[in-house]
Amino acid sequence: MENLDLGVLEHELRACSEDAHIDPASVVVFVVDAVRPPGTTPLAYLQPAAMVRSDTVVVIRLVGSARLDPFGLRAHRFGIWRALPGIPEVALGPMLRHELEHARRFERSGPSFFEADERLRDAVSRAGGDGYARLPSEREANASASIYAAKTLSATGRRAVADCDACAGLLTPEPPPGDVVEETLVELARLARRGELRGDGSFGVRDLDAVRRDCAAWEAAEPCDLIAGRSGPRIELVTPVSAW
Numbered sequence: 001m002e003n004l005d006l007g008v009l010e011h012e013l014r015a016c017s018e019d020a021h022i023d024p025a026s027v028v029v030f031v032v033d034a035v036r037p038p039g040t041t042p043l044a045y046l047q048p049a050a051m052v053r054s055d056t057v058v059v060i061r062l063v064g065s066a067r068l069d070p071f072g073l074r075a076h077r078f079g080i081w082r083a084l085p086g087i088p089e090v091a092l093g094p095m096l097r098h099e100l101e102h103a104r105r106f107e108r109s110g111p112s113f114f115e116a117d118e119r120l121r122d123a124v125s126r127a128g129g130d131g132y133a134r135l136p137s138e139r140e141a142n143a144s145a146s147i148y149a150a151k152t153l154s155a156t157g158r159r160a161v162a163d164c165d166a167c168a169g170l171l172t173p174e175p176p177p178g179d180v181v182e183e184t185l186v187e188l189a190r191l192a193r194r195g196e197l198r199g200d201g202s203f204g205v206r207d208l209d210a211v212r213r214d215c216a217a218w219e220a221a222e223p224c225d226l227i228a229g230r231s232g233p234r235i236e237l238v239t240p241v242s243a244w
């Protein structure tokens with residue numbers, strides 16, 4: 001995709017939102033008007049309660065806090081490069097569906113889950129990043145993307161996605177984890193016991209219990225009510241911020 005067509009993006013977003021049971025009006029996508037540098041994340045999700053930090057992925061940092069913060073706690077926010085060399089256009093649907101599964105996880109489990117998931121991602125990336133695709137939340141998102149690709153793409157389209165290094169994981173045939181929250185907490189507990197979590201080592205079993213309780217309370221509460229646009233997804237083409 002040398003130049004992402006915003007009409008195609010909107011069409012795919014609506015289809016993927018419906019598939020993920022996400023209200024398209026709660027979605028805002030910032031299209032960064034630049035070419036994706038090799039090795040960077042092509043498309044990323046910033047959950048409603050998150051802030052941009054120095055270790056946030058580049059495509060989100062280039063959107064910048066000034067544009068993202070006004071949608072804080074109001075929307076599922078996404079960033080995507082406008083030019084994605086080497087990534088076929090047919091991959092756009094499964095890529096969006098993957099990210100929307102993360103949004104779905106936010107709606108089901110809330111911000112405490114994402115804080116726990118981030119601790120795990122941080123430990124995996126410091127260990128070299130090889131375990132990234134094994135993270136429960138990634139397996140869940142890839143499983144949804146894979147099912148979506150099977151429903152929407154031809155065999156030729158799926159082959160094109162499979163042949164692209166940056167998106168081949170979207171077609172994993174693996175079933176999703178049975179309980180993403182629990183599997184995440186079990187893995188965190190294992191790393192905490194081995195002292196492999198960043199910080200002062202004070203994150204322990206009691207914290208894991210608190211996350212478990214927060215997630216259960218969130219799931220039992222009213223569905224979250226996020227509205228970014230009036231009727232559909234909001235798409236903004238933005239120039240990258242200079243300081244990042």
Ligand SMILES: [Zn+2]
Nearest residue numbers: 098102138141
């Ligand atoms: Zn993901």
